[in-house]
Amino acid sequence: MILTKAFELIYVKGYQTTSIDDIIATTKVTKGAFYYHFKNKDEMGLAILQEILKPALANSFIQPLQLQANPLDAIFDLVHALLMENEFLKVEYGCPAANFTHEMTPWNADFRQVLDEITQEWETAMVAAIERGKEMGFIRKDVSAKQVTLFVMSGYWGIRNFGKLENSKSIYLPYLKELRNYLNNLA
Template structure:
């Protein structure tokens, strides 16, 4: 199935405005770090490459972060939540109802960010797989981010149930967990295969499942 997919637009683009403002300097470092980590992983990401992306010196970095780990943890705390908020939750509100909102949000995501996720995968899932077994500080923060995403989706499902948009017998927490895992799985498998058609097919199956959650489209 041939579908439009956006050009490669990474999450860290658009930070190169030069300024001496400390907050902007910090943001540039974080976005440069996210870019390097997304492409190479945290362990392989080099400070020199991050500084080159940010067009900064080591001294400027150490003014804000004592070491590479502190920089990586700040990326999780300050940048990665936007992946859920900006890429999914905001676009869900552009359509009426959970089913149409979910599909619209993810179709928008595929158009805007699909190319980068096919090539590099989800930056949150990548970090989870790489760092959770070896660093407890990373694991705790990434788990908190996942739990926040799950809680947000479960609440969206409950609200939709209250409005009669989704089947009442659904377990909101379990349904959110399955959807969340399926979405991350689509991204992970497509990255490994480097196959955009696989990416599209996987999300199409997820959309079919989402439609069955409506009382009018339940499978018998």
């Protein structure tokens, strides 16, 4: 409960601007109870990454790539769902993993390591899906799975930032249209 409520608060306010007192007030636990579970805020933040973001990534970012036969459709459907349909991911707050990456990787090696693991899991799953698509004839043989993956991932994180600036999902629509065009050119 502490991790879930703290994560929701951090997603809205940001990690560095959320104090332990904010977390305690939101979760309604005592300081003693907080410190019973975590030595400090960074230990709690790392637990959020391990116990909330990693499983969410597996369910929302990786599993969809493994369920559809055509990875081009799977990639588009995944990004579309994350941008337009996901109830938790709010346009005004961006991508939680990207937010943690921007806020914490310059200052904390442990955060950098876990966030890199999370990113690598998504990257590995997308590369594998694209390679499967090449073997099954959905994607041209000359396509670099790694390049496509980095392009799609960076586009997703980038458009999330534009969404935060605009505070509107309408900014996602031209991106999604161009993503569809790009993916169709890989067939």
